[in-house]
Amino acid sequence: MKLGAQMIMLWENGAMSLRSILSNKGRAFLTALGVMIGVASVIGLTALGQGARVSVEGRLSHLGANLLIIYSGEPRGTSLVRQRTTNIAPMLTREDLTFLDSLPQELVTKTAPESSMNAQLKVENRNAAATVIGTDPDYPDVRNFRPVYGAFFTELDVESRRNVAAIGVQVYRDLFPDGRDPLGQTIRINGFPFQVVAIMEEKGSPTQDASVLIPFSTYRRSLSGSDNYAIINVQAASPEVMYELQEIIERELLSLRRVPSMEFANFYIANQMDLISTVTGVADTFTLLLGGIAAISLLVGGIGIMNIMLVSVAERTREIGVRMALGAKPRHIMTQFLTEAIILSAGGGTIGVLLGNLFSWGAQRFGGLASLVTPESVLLAFSFALATGLFFGGYPAYRASRLDPIEALRYE
């Protein structure tokens, strides 16, 4: 048959299948329902998985971008989001910091050392407990924790050891419940008077919201008495250099301590990349799992299609006989039923895509869940639905095409 004739056949098959589907809308809907639910659940559930991934990624990037955190003490896993260790002995030295600051711009953009302790705060007759952190002016940039009101303390404040404090939003609420402007107000930290210069942004994490940030020089003089830092935050220049940078830092800090390996070190480095890849790895596994479960429901939908198609072939045995008597070849019959199965699965798939998006939107809007529909999941679910139709429609279509025209014509 010529190409033109083939196209006509294809078109006619589509029209015939469509007519046959439309002549029994209720059944067509029920047939496609399985595929609809399957596709919708693949898209909806992977959207939840990916939503979880993106929201965790987002939360991690709130820590600051390209962050390496050097902790004093024994390694305790990659606990970047662990509770601040206020009771460990600070073992990172000024020498360490000087080395870090000497690293080229291509590796390190900024550093911020910190030490912290729990302290008692007092304004007039009001008391509050808070974590007091002694650090440097770059801290807001490095940890992505910025003042929303007022200005963070400066290099000048550090050099002149001023008693200035940037307070967390929870601290502000505890100490100034009347909502008055705290700038310029004096708070007492373990008895020492500090002037409030800024309120920090709300992070939703108690360790940050209930903290008070003061210059490290002041912290050492008034509170700790130690030159060492508990933590040094290092902001790498780019995500690509983070592992290289971690190695360089480990090597140099070990050599400064004359210690052969990290096993015996009194510090450890948490790499943001590790955490991100761990967490996103978990989220991806989660996505895969949900997607897999949903794919099974799609498979069940496919079996539904096969079921109905077999019934449809049986019901239309005589029609098939007539078509064969009029000159339909086996492959014409095959194509006709296959087209029908594909239309059903594609239709079900399309509605499923809409439902899946609707589900994802609803989960976000009304369920408060992070949800992200990726184009990949839509493409995957839809093509899987098509493949399901092709595969499970194939057997009934083959059966139809193999009918004996004489038997088929005689069929009651």
Next chain:
Amino acid sequence: MIRIRDIHKQYEMGPTVVHALDGVSMDITAGEFVAIVGPSGSGKSTLMNIIGCLDTPDRGEYVLAGEPVAELSDDQLAEIRNLRIGFVFQNFNLLPRATALENVELPLIYRGRGARARRRVAEEMLERVGLADRMTHLPSELSGGQRQRVAIARALVGGPSVILADEPTGALDTRTGGEIMDLFHRLNRDGVTVILVTHDPALAAQTGRSFRLLDGRIVGNGLIDNRREEAVQ
């Protein structure tokens, strides 16, 4: 037009072997109106299926319009049916959800003809059988006689070598059946070759000549010239 030589066909029905056709030979020339007549079980349907290229003989020779068709593949048989044979069935066998016009177009679809050409030829055929005003009706909206006319238009539409009518009046009342027979006669006068398969000798007697089948064989030398019998009587 049709040349059949010593055709055999047998079926296994459980343990027994049924010789449905046991050495049938016949010749039908173009433009003839012939009947194949016989009681049920005579092999009539089997012969019709073979002539209609729905089935192939176990052995023997069958030449249709100069083409040996006894040993063709399923696809080739389908092509021959589409080009050479026009079927008319007892129970019409129209597609219930397609209009008269769409039913008539059907053979042309399998020939890959474009929509406009199909429609034109199909309309022409429906006019020819007297259904110009019923083209967009569904079969369920037509009377039995009208349905059979649609079926005949469908058989004619591809310009076949032969119309194969299997008990075409069997589902119709006498008067309507008569009208259908008249239509066949008219078509035959216009040059269409018609083979009528029936169990009814009275119908067979209206045709040019009859082949009488019994137990898979053609009875009495195979040729009954109805006109000559009429003349003798």
